[in-house]
Amino acid sequence: MLVKPSYQEVREMLYASLRPVFTWDRIDELEYGLAGIHYITKAFRQEIANATEVLGNIFAKTVFAVQSANEELLLVLGIPKEALSTVQVKVIPEMVTVIGRFDFVQTVEGIKMIEFNADTPTITL
Numbered sequence: 001m002l003v004k005p006s007y008q009e010v011r012e013m014l015y016a017s018l019r020p021v022f023t024w025d026r027i028d029e030l031e032y033g034l035a036g037i038h039y040i041t042k043a044f045r046q047e048i049a050n051a052t053e054v055l056g057n058i059f060a061k062t063v064f065a066v067q068s069a070n071e072e073l074l075l076v077l078g079i080p081k082e083a084l085s086t087v088q089v090k091v092i093p094e095m096v097t098v099i100g101r102f103d104f105v106q107t108v109e110g111i112k113m114i115e116f117n118a119d120t121p122t123i124t125l
Contacts, residue, residue: 011035048104051111055102059116063096 005013014035015025025033040048066074067088079087100118104111 047111052102055113060096
């Protein structure tokens with residue numbers, strides 16, 4: 001008879017080998033990365049893919065606009081003077097982020113993007 005591993009055992013199998021590189025499965029001693037599976041329909045997956053595509057294009061245009069802006073506008077937008085030269089570094093238009101994700105919430109009107117998150121996966125200790 002096979003014994004089904006507990007949630008904690010599955011979680012440990014999933015994250016233990018990753019911890020030398022990524023430490024974000026636990027933050028402040030609290031579980032952050034989950035080990036459960038949430039099944040979705042093909043239609044919902046397509047809705048997320050479509051929203052991601054559209055929002056990704058908007059994000060890419062915004063990056064280009066900011067990179068092309070003059071210093072006066074960047075300062076008005078709240079970019080610190082010390083960061084201006086970095087903000088204006090041109091990147092490949094098709095690859096404006098390396099680590100980033102849109103966080104969505106499902107509502108009765110459809111999915112809504114609640115956050116563009118690009119920092120959590122890069123936290124290291």
